[in-house]
Amino acid sequence: MGKVFRFNKDVDTDQIIASQYLLFPTVEEMKVHTFESLDADFASKVKPGDFVVADSNFGCGSSREQAPAVLKALGVRAVLAPSFARIFYRNAINIGLPAIVCEGLYEAVKTGDEISLDLEKGTVALGDKVFPCTKLPLHLQKILDQGGLIPSLDEMA
Amino acid sequence: MGMTIAEKIIARAAGLEAVHAGEIHTVALDYLMSNDGTTHLTIDMFNKLKHPRIADKDKLVWIVDHNVPCDSPKTAASQKKMRDFARENGITFYEGAGVCHQIMCEKHVVPGQLIFGADSHTCAYGALGAFGTGVGCTDYLYGMVTGGSWVMVPETLRFNLTGKLADRVTARDVILTIIGMIGANGANYHAMEFVGDGMKNLTMSDRISICNLCVEAGAKTALMEVDDITLNYLAAHGGRKPAACFKSDDDAVFEKTYDIDLSSIVPVVAKPHFVDNLAPVDDVKGVKINEAFLGSCNNGRIEDLRLGASIIKGHKVADKVRFLVVPASQEVYRQALHEGLLDIFMEAGAMVMNPNCSVCWGSCQGVIGEGEVLISTGTRNFKGRAGDKNSFVYLGSAATVTASAIAGEIVSPYTY
Numbered sequence: 001m002g003k004v005f006r007f008n009k010d011v012d013t014d015q016i017i018a019s020q021y022l023l024f025p026t027v028e029e030m031k032v033h034t035f036e037s038l039d040a041d042f043a044s045k046v047k048p049g050d051f052v053v054a055d056s057n058f059g060c061g062s063s064r065e066q067a068p069a070v071l072k073a074l075g076v077r078a079v080l081a082p083s084f085a086r087i088f089y090r091n092a093i094n095i096g097l098p099a100i101v102c103e104g105l106y107e108a109v110k111t112g113d114e115i116s117l118d119l120e121k122g123t124v125a126l127g128d129k130v131f132p133c134t135k136l137p138l139h140l141q142k143i144l145d146q147g148g149l150i151p152s153l154d155e156m157a
Numbered sequence: 158m159g160m161t162i163a164e165k166i167i168a169r170a171a172g173l174e175a176v177h178a179g180e181i182h183t184v185a186l187d188y189l190m191s192n193d194g195t196t197h198l199t200i201d202m203f204n205k206l207k208h209p210r211i212a213d214k215d216k217l218v219w220i221v222d223h224n225v226p227c228d229s230p231k232t233a234a235s236q237k238k239m240r241d242f243a244r245e246n247g248i249t250f251y252e253g254a255g256v257c258h259q260i261m262c263e264k265h266v267v268p269g270q271l272i273f274g275a276d277s278h279t280c281a282y283g284a285l286g287a288f289g290t291g292v293g294c295t296d297y298l299y300g301m302v303t304g305g306s307w308v309m310v311p312e313t314l315r316f317n318l319t320g321k322l323a324d325r326v327t328a329r330d331v332i333l334t335i336i337g338m339i340g341a342n343g344a345n346y347h348a349m350e351f352v353g354d355g356m357k358n359l360t361m362s363d364r365i366s367i368c369n370l371c372v373e374a375g376a377k378t379a380l381m382e383v384d385d386i387t388l389n390y391l392a393a394h395g396g397r398k399p400a401a402c403f404k405s406d407d408d409a410v411f412e413k414t415y416d417i418d419l420s421s422i423v424p425v426v427a428k429p430h431f432v433d434n435l436a437p438v439d440d441v442k443g444v445k446i447n448e449a450f451l452g453s454c455n456n457g458r459i460e461d462l463r464l465g466a467s468i469i470k471g472h473k474v475a476d477k478v479r480f481l482v483v484p485a486s487q488e489v490y491r492q493a494l495h496e497g498l499l500d501i502f503m504e505a506g507a508m509v510m511n512p513n514c515s516v517c518w519g520s521c522q523g524v525i526g527e528g529e530v531l532i533s534t535g536t537r538n539f540k541g542r543a544g545d546k547n548s549f550v551y552l553g554s555a556a557t558v559t560a561s562a563i564a565g566e567i568v569s570p571y572t573y
Contacts, residue, residue: 019542025231091296094293095293
């Protein structure tokens with residue numbers, strides 16, 4: 001179980017982590033500024049295992065991998081939305097942060113609700129309500145199962 | 158079944174006769190471009206690999222353009238890491254030479270190539286008939302180590318352009334109009350292909366401007382056919398030759414085709430805080446501005462500076478308004494200097510700055526404060542994109558931005 005932090009549609013990567021923090025030496029130094037323009041206290045409130053639930057086109061805009069990276073560094077379990085901008089989606093899977101396409105969840109939850117995710121079954125539970133998620137294509141599931149793209153590089157001779 | 162340009166480029170990169178939308182293929186990459194926005198993180202990950210190696214250093218191009226000259230000790234440390242690594246590994250490296258996409262178009266990209274760039278506006282290379290797409294640093298690192306990657310073949314949306322733009326209507330008005338029409342995710346995961354009789358009326362600068370902004374509709378890439386305008390540009394920039402020139406087959410499958418009459422386009426503005434929040438400029442005239450910005454990979458080329466200079470000549474920038482003019486590369490800067498354009502801007506009271514991403518990315522020169530309003534030829538107007546989280550960015554053409562800098566408020570490009 002984890003707590004929901006709910007965001008609207010078209011959340012761009014500048015909102016997730018603003019430009020002025022991107023050249024900080026490490027993601028650890030950046031993560032306290034996550035979602036700063038939308039919810040200044042987000043980084044102090046979110047706990048490992050919590051979820052980001054958003055409306056469509058989450059992560060649009062810049063290709064900054066710092067966007068999924070700060071969410072992962074804060075312990076966000078998964079991001080759930082009806083659709084994702086493609087670069088964010090690819091970056092999230094590549095670093096091992098589940099970005100899960102899930103219809104109907106955004107409308108059903110509010111910030112603070114408790115939900116649970118079953119990645120294998122591809123479902124999200126909110127109380128006794130269950131929402132089906134779209135399963136990842138096999139190629140992407142394999143990357144996620146490995147913990148991201150880097151472990152596959154380490155396995156190469 | 159025929160193939161689109163996107164399919165043909167991926168087939169070439171995959172070493173296959175044919176590929177089709179929806180398939181996933183392993184591809185060889187022709188270039189991997191990275192800038193100071195993320196390269197320090199890529200290097201950290203590279204150094205932690207069990208078997209760190211570079212597949213082909215000649216495929217890598219590294220460009221310091223986002224915060225240049227450097228603005229803080231933290232940034233200096235990140236850029237030093239990038240500079241040192243490039244030197245130690247013999248990687249092609251630019252610093253202060255211009256915005257990454259402008260450098261890539263002026264010096265490297267040729268038609269037929271498949272290019273990953275660690276920057277979302279890499280789709281600009283479609284103007285040269287190359288498949289450019291933005292990636293994050295993990296994807297970049299994978300390409301750097303293996304020389305390749307995986308791609309899903311995108312569906313294509315086709316835009317058939319006819320006619321000619323009216324005076325002071327620009328390519329930027331065209332692409333903003335299209336984004337307003339299809340929405341901020343209207344081309345998500347898709348290639349946007351531009352063809353038609355109207356193409357002959359668009360310069361290479363116009364074409365780069367159109368392709369560059371396609372990611373604001375969610376596009377994976379943008380593509381155009383190679384013609385004499387492309388070949389002349391390549392010849393004038395280092396005598397480069399195409400790797401391959403592709404056109405979509407007559408029986409290629411397009412998800413949708415849009416017909417756009419260029420003569421019907423009017424000057425437009427994207428209002429805060431979304432690129433698809435579009436209005437004709439006349440609907441927002443009178444909005445007071447604090448700053449105007451003419452520059453960026455989208456609109457900082459010599460053609461844009463000529464247009465701006467032709468409007469501001471004999472006028473002054475409005476009182477208490479900052480007008481930043483930032484050529485997209487040293488080549489553009491020097492050309493503008495030789496043509497006397499920089500003198501015209503300075504005479505009017507503008508600040509002419511060194512080539513860099515500037516306020517378009519909101520973390521360097523010219524950021525705006527709380528409650529301030531910027532009209533910009535930059536790429537984005539997201540909340541806080543240009544500085545304080547409670548500030549406002551309007552996007553317009555070089556003509557609209559320059560006219561607004563004179564007026565101190567948003568005005569039609571025909572005002573002066």
